[in-house]
Amino acid sequence: MSERRPVLAVIGAGPAGLAAALAAAARGVRVMLVDSAAEAGGQFYRQPARGLGARRPEALHHRWRTWERLRAGLDAHLGAGRVTHLTDHHVWCVERDSDRLVVHSLLGPQQTESVAVRADAVLLATGAYEKVLPFPGWTLPGVVTAGGAQALLKGGLALSGGTAVVAGTGPLLLPVATGLAAAGARVVALVESAGPKSLARSARAWAAAPAKLAEGAELAARLALRRVPVMARQVVLEAHGVDRLESVTVAALDGAGRPAPGSRRQLSCDTLAVGHGLLPHTDLADGLGCRLDGPGVWVDAEQRTDVPGVWAAGETTGVGGATLSLAEGHIAGRSAAARLTGRVPDPDGWAPAARARDRLRTFFTALDAAYAAQPVRWAEQVTDETVVCRCEEVPAGAVRDAVGALGAGDLRTVKLLTRAGMGWCQGRMCEPGVAGVAGCALIPARRLLARPVPLGVLADPAEPPAAP
């Protein structure tokens, strides 16, 4: 046996990956923290780029103290050489190599060069991306995902135009609307398809997570302060404009989830930030053959996947916000460190994190149910001409033909007949929309590569250096 410290590759430097890296590094493991971004933080703690010289970056954030603690912990471990942070590394595949694993990454924004590192175990903390359901006009420039608007603002201090509508459903819309308003956009409305009653009905769940309730209340208060009207149980039916967004049509929903007659009105805006929840990034887990549980990666109480040597934490395993990601990351890091150093993991040691995890999972399950409590028949509003697959420009009519005239019964057949989901993004943006329009179940596609990879790299992937 060699004397070397075991190596854990943590993929993703968001709340989950950072918590995991700190927990593992403190317990005798060498951590390779691999992330595609130039800075640590992930989506929640995305910071203005250094060159922007922000002296009060916390103005765009919540729970800044937690970030300061994570950052200080990371710096200490980096200084002591226990953690190596590989930035601008886009991991495209994790491969088993006898008893170890090899993590392959494409470098920088150019993504033509690949490097490989070897590890004894990997921890997937790759987070989530936004789900957007299609509607007429959603491909117009000026329409962005809610998280995308937030990312441009937090990372690049960029606002486009001056008049925004924030729309869709889910808890992310609140911080996005307050962020845009604080940064000087006129937020004409926050249009949320869930109804106020269904949210109130989940009061029991809210009570289980008082900190979350306070955060929600605080955000709501800030919206009120900036006079942003919250239009509950309403939807954006259509975005209008020729070469860019000029306005949106909003309508109230009736009890059956259809636009109520006479409720349509048009709102002028140059930006529409829209989102319908988040979907976990599972492609690296797919490539490794990990079992999924619904849309996320299945994990046990120690955050282990069903593939030996592979842990997962944070929104990769299911969407539930930054605090839950921190708790899961902490548990995963401790479990991995124990197992890699030949100790028996001690769940008593992470009991507070486990309690937080269980409470927050319960909370988010109830919250999801509350947001989904009333139907929204959005697919009926998608006209045949509406593009549903943005990359391949497949209109809804083609998907309906595939199901109707051609008899496709599942998402895979629809994809083969229409090319929906075969473009650059590999169906990440269109899968839920195509499934909804086709009336098929949404089965997550198994993607073997997490990034489009140049053929030269595929033909001759980089070899990891011999040691460690």
Added chain:
Amino acid sequence: MNPLRLVRARPGVPFTVTFDDREIEALPGQTLAAALWSGGVTAWRTTRGAGRPRGVFCGIGVCFDCLVTVDGRPGLRACLVPAAPGAVVRSQSGSGHDE
């Protein structure tokens, strides 16, 4: 209020990139998408099929709507590429390899 004032930013010296022969101001650290978006440019590519305009959509490298040609290299995601002084940015049509 603007985003820079909100976080009391003291950015490094601004520079320009050319975008389809006009000058767009960028701040150090911004991605091309952030610079174009703050400069009021929302579209920088047309699609292969219908030739429809597109720009940034997901903002985090997932959707590939923001493809752009930089210094002659097509197909880069503007939301991932940092703006560099003097970069020659062109809006892209089709797959970017058609011209």
